[in-house]
Amino acid sequence: MNEFCFADCLEIRELTGKKADDEAKLLELIEEASLDSIYYHTHSYFLRHFYIVGPYPNDFANWVAIQVRDKVLGEKLSGVTPSPSHDLESVRNELAEIIDDHLASIRAIPSVIFGHSFYFMTSKIIEVPTEHRVNNLKEFREALAVVHASAIYNHLFEARMRVRRGKSDFALWLDEVLGLKELARQIENIDAYMYSLEGLRKKILSLCDRQLEHMS
Amino acid sequence: MTANDNIKFASYRDVAPPGTMDLAYKLSEGLQGKTMLHVNSTRWGGGVAEMLHRIIPLLRDLGLDVRWDVIEGSSEFYQVTKAFHNALQGEQQDISPAMYEAYKETNKKNARKMDLNADLVVIHDPQPAALVEKKKKKVPWLWRCHIDASHPQRRVWNFLKDYVSRYDGAIFSLPDFAQKLDISQILMYPSIDPLSDKNRDLTPQEIEAAIGEFNIPRDKPIILQVSRFDRFKDPIGVIQAYQMIKAGNDCRLILAGGGAADDPEGRAVLDEVKSAAAQDKDIIILDLPPDAHLVINALQRIATIVLQKSLKEGFGLTVAEAMWKGKPVIGGFVGGITVQIAYGQTGYTVHSPEGCAYRIRYLLNNPELARRMGEQAREFTRRNFLITRHLCDYLALLKTYIG
Numbered sequence: 001m002n003e004f005c006f007a008d009c010l011e012i013r014e015l016t017g018k019k020a021d022d023e024a025k026l027l028e029l030i031e032e033a034s035l036d037s038i039y040y041h042t043h044s045y046f047l048r049h050f051y052i053v054g055p056y057p058n059d060f061a062n063w064v065a066i067q068v069r070d071k072v073l074g075e076k077l078s079g080v081t082p083s084p085s086h087d088l089e090s091v092r093n094e095l096a097e098i099i100d101d102h103l104a105s106i107r108a109i110p111s112v113i114f115g116h117s118f119y120f121m122t123s124k125i126i127e128v129p130t131e132h133r134v135n136n137l138k139e140f141r142e143a144l145a146v147v148h149a150s151a152i153y154n155h156l157f158e159a160r161m162r163v164r165r166g167k168s169d170f171a172l173w174l175d176e177v178l179g180l181k182e183l184a185r186q187i188e189n190i191d192a193y194m195y196s197l198e199g200l201r202k203k204i205l206s207l208c209d210r211q212l213e214h215m216s
Numbered sequence: 217m218t219a220n221d222n223i224k225f226a227s228y229r230d231v232a233p234p235g236t237m238d239l240a241y242k243l244s245e246g247l248q249g250k251t252m253l254h255v256n257s258t259r260w261g262g263g264v265a266e267m268l269h270r271i272i273p274l275l276r277d278l279g280l281d282v283r284w285d286v287i288e289g290s291s292e293f294y295q296v297t298k299a300f301h302n303a304l305q306g307e308q309q310d311i312s313p314a315m316y317e318a319y320k321e322t323n324k325k326n327a328r329k330m331d332l333n334a335d336l337v338v339i340h341d342p343q344p345a346a347l348v349e350k351k352k353k354k355v356p357w358l359w360r361c362h363i364d365a366s367h368p369q370r371r372v373w374n375f376l377k378d379y380v381s382r383y384d385g386a387i388f389s390l391p392d393f394a395q396k397l398d399i400s401q402i403l404m405y406p407s408i409d410p411l412s413d414k415n416r417d418l419t420p421q422e423i424e425a426a427i428g429e430f431n432i433p434r435d436k437p438i439i440l441q442v443s444r445f446d447r448f449k450d451p452i453g454v455i456q457a458y459q460m461i462k463a464g465n466d467c468r469l470i471l472a473g474g475g476a477a478d479d480p481e482g483r484a485v486l487d488e489v490k491s492a493a494a495q496d497k498d499i500i501i502l503d504l505p506p507d508a509h510l511v512i513n514a515l516q517r518i519a520t521i522v523l524q525k526s527l528k529e530g531f532g533l534t535v536a537e538a539m540w541k542g543k544p545v546i547g548g549f550v551g552g553i554t555v556q557i558a559y560g561q562t563g564y565t566v567h568s569p570e571g572c573a574y575r576i577r578y579l580l581n582n583p584e585l586a587r588r589m590g591e592q593a594r595e596f597t598r599r600n601f602l603i604t605r606h607l608c609d610y611l612a613l614l615k616t617y618i619g
Contacts, residue, residue, distance in 0.1 A: 008239045010612040015394045015401040048600070066559070114567060116554065119391035121403065126612050128242050130235075148235025149599070 004140060004173045006132040006147045009154040011047050011123045013040075018120040022111030023064060023073065027099040029120055030060070035088040036122045042082055042091060043157050044123050046197055047150060057081065057193035059118070060095060067115030073102045081193050082161055125158060137178060137215070141208040149197035156192055156200065170204065183211045223273040223411075225607075231410045232604040240604070243611040244278040246619050251281045253334035257297065257343035259286050261506070263406070263533070264340050264362050267606075270409045274607050280614070285330055287344040289322040297343040300376070303369035304342065316375060323347055335618045338387075345379045356384040356617040362406070364530050364551065366392045384617070389531050390552055402613070405555065407606035408536045408597070413509040415540055418517060426514035432500060437467040437580055440519035442512050442538075444475035445485040445503070448528040450548065453569045455492045455499065457525070460573035462498070465580045472502040472515055516541045521579050521586065525572050526550055536601040539563070539593035544586050546575045556601065562593035 016037060020026040030038070041059035056062050056078040065074025076098050082091050103109060130151065132143035144152075155169035165172065167188055175184035186207050192200060229237050254272065256264050268284055275282045289297075296315045303309040323346035332350050337357045339347055351357045359380050365373070365388075373395065380386060385400040394401045408415055418426070432438075439458060443449040451471050458469040471489060475482035486503060493499040504511055516522060522538035524547040531552030538545050539556065545563035547553035557563040564575040579586040599605070 008235060008242070010239070010243070010608055012609075012612050012616060013403040015388070015391055015403060017394070017396050017401065019391075114549065116392065119394075121391065124616065126243075126615055128239055130238055130242060146234055148239045149233070150239070151235065 002177045003133045003135050004169075004177070006130045006134075006143055006151045007154055008128045008130055008148040009047075009150045009158065010126045010128060011044060011150075012126070013044075013121055013123045016120045016122055019117040020120075021117050022109050023068065023070065023099060023103060024109045026060070026064070026118055027096055027103065029118075030092060030095050030099070033092070033120055034122060035092070037120050038088050038092050038095075039161060040121050040123050042080070042088075043161060044121075046153050046157065063118045064110070067112050067118070068110045069113075069115070070110040073099065073110070076102060088161070125154075127154060127158075137174070137180065137183075137208060137212060140174075141205060141212065144201065144208070145205060149201065152197050152200050152204075180211065183207060223270060223277070225274045225277045227411060228274075228602075228604050231598070232602065233599050236604050236608065240278060240608055240611060243608065243615060244280065247611065247614050248279040249281055250336070250614065250618055251283070251334040252614065253332065253337045254282070254284045254340065255287060255330070255337070255344045255347060256284075256340035257287050257294075267406065268340075270412065270603055271607060271610065274603070275610065278607075278611075283331075283334065287323070287326045287347070289326075289343075290318075292318050293322040300342045300372055301363060303372035304363055304365045304376075306367040306369065309369060309372065311372060320346060323349070336614055339383075342376055345376060348379050348382045351382060357382075358385045358387055358402075358613070358617075359383045360387045360404075361393065362389060362530075364390075364393050365395060368395070387613075390555065392551075404606070404609050405552070405601060406531045406533055407601050407603045408533055408540060409603045410540060414513050415537055416513070418510070418513055422510070423514040423517055426510040427518070430500070430502060432470070432518070433468070434518065436498075437520035438470060438518055439467055439521050439523060439576060440470045440472065440515055440538075441523040441525065442472045442515065442534050443524065443526070444473050445482045445489060446473075446475060447481075447485055448526055449473070450525045450527050451485065451489045452492050453527075453572065454523055454525050455489065456569040457523075457572035457576060458499070459496075460569065461577045461580075462496075465577055466498075467520070467576075467580060468498045468500065470500045470502065470515060470519070472504055472512065474504050474506055474508070512537075513541075516543065519543055521546060521576060523572065523576075524548065524553055525566065525569075526553065529553055532556070533601075536597050539590075539597040539601075542590040542594045544579055544589035544593060546572055546579075556597075558592070558596055562589055562596050 018029050020029050045059055061074045061077035064070045080091060080094050132147055134140045134143050159165045159169040171184040171188040174180045187204055190203055254268055258265050272282050272284055296319050299309040299311050327347050327350040338360055339345060340360045341362055345359060348357055381398055383399055385402055386397060387402045387404045388394045389406055441454050489501060516538050522543045522545045524532055524535050526548040529551035535545050535547055535553055535556040539562055545557055547557050547565050549565040549567050554565055557565050559565055566572045566575055
């Protein structure tokens with residue numbers, strides 16, 4: 001089977017019942033949270049922001065910057081970006097080390113005064129195959145333009161991190177089935193954490209257009 | 217008739233985000249003929265009934281066999297559940313043992329005569345929560361809590377918790393509303409219906425027909441707040457914010473709402489609002505009936521900026537309604553308003569009349585930014601707060617529990 005089948009996804013969000021009101025509690029709960037919860041707060045962000053990019057690409061950074069109003073720690077946490085070589089346990093460790101170092105360098109523990117608590121969540125992802133099955137780049141481009149934005153999340157982030165295919169499904173298929181190594185590399189090199197899902201759709205479409213133009 | 221079966225899912229194709237229709241159809245494929253039962257406390261009036269009237273026909277149109285039943289009780293029962301409602305929202309209430317008994321007895325009576333057979337049962341809010349005593353082991357039951365139960369009166373919550381913990385899961389509208397429970401707690405945002413009278417597109421003629429009687433001049437920007445005359449909605453704070461900027465930024469303020477006709481406190485708040493507005497002819501106060509959906513829709517459409525400066529709020533769907541009409545919204549930093557407004561992108565959340573005044577001034581003087589925010593607000597709402605998303609959430613739950 002050489003065709004690529006787009007699959008949407010839906011997320012059922014679950015509350016774990018754990019919440020932090022200050023940065024020390026946040027650290028404690030990050031250390032004991034399930035990896036699913038770490039994943040949720042560093043990735044599912046995209047499924048909640050199809051259209052708009054938030055200030056930082058993970059919930060922890062956004063919470064300390066916006067709710068606790070500790071922009072210094074927000075900036076430090078903003079750089080924690082998972083990658084295939086940087087698994088979720090490493091992500092947890094890095095988050096914990098940054099917060100620990102930060103707390104060691106200040107006198108009082110920053111806490112929420114006017115903002116909201118940080119609620120630790122987790123999620124179940126339901127994959128829903130679509131009718132969009134494609135066999136070449138032109139068809140791929142056409143389908144990508146119309147699928148639900150969750151399909152982009154599913155094939156980029158879920159494939160890389162939760163399903164642990166190492167690369168995005170898009171890059172794997174374009175490289176291994178269509179032999180479009182350069183396009184696959186370009187898609188794999190997109191700094192996906194800097195975009196909304198709609199932004200990613202546009203970016204990948206433009207790379208496909210350039211490739212199609214080159215091929216014509 | 218239990219819901220408006222004229223509503224068809226296909227009608228949403230032009231308003232749903234790309235791919236949503238296909239996603240819903242695909243999800244429903246494995247659920248054809250599955251039965252689902254919703255039980256709440258009223259057929260008419262209130263946000264829950266309004267939502268069920270819209271979402272049940274859509275689930276049916278997708279091939280599910282969905283029923284809706286309503287718990288029935290005496291006026292004493294409704295007094296008890298009103299007290300429960302207030303106690304769960306943090307107000308001190310005196311609930312006697314006899315009142316708890318009345319609650320249990322009414323639920324038992326209803327359970328005896330209701331057909332509770334379905335593949336999935338969803339019980340809405342505390343009134344029918346005790347029906348769970350009739351739950352069959354293999355049938356999943358979910359408790360959908362629509363109210364802000366973040367700081368409940370402990371005794372009432374402990375009483376209800378005995379029932380809630382027998383469910384397979386509880387659904388809350390915001391993380392803050394959830395409680396410590398041993399069952400799974402699911403987060404599901406409420407939604408608005410883009411095709412309802414409150415939100416559908418209106419022609420200029422329809423707008424005129426809806427609000428012509430109020431003779432609202434359109435010669436200056438309009439700042440609007442739509443909400444009950446209730447202190448938690450801070451109408452006085454809204455007037456203060458308007459008064460702070462009025463001298464340098466000519467505009468008109470409309471405060472539109474209801475709740476004054478049958479509620480003594482609402483009447484008192486309305487009097488305070490009128491007094492605060494004093495003789496300013498640019499403040500228009502409209503006391504509307506509960507079914508003034510087209511009027512509210514039209515007002516939101518003629519507004520330049522919409523406010524929801526609440527001091528306490530559940531989810532506050534008037535924010536999503538205004539955003540759907542492409543308006544930037546300035547809201548109080550409370551409840552679901554903080555989820556609906558993407559700060560600096562679809563509007564602003566504020567903590568004070570001064571903060572509200574500053575943001576009104578800022579947007580009035582940056583009309584291009586306000587226009588762009590309005591556009592983003594509409595798209596943000598399209599993807600996050602429309603009934604099409606809500607429908608997919610329910611389908612995902614069905615898939616998880618019975619698919």
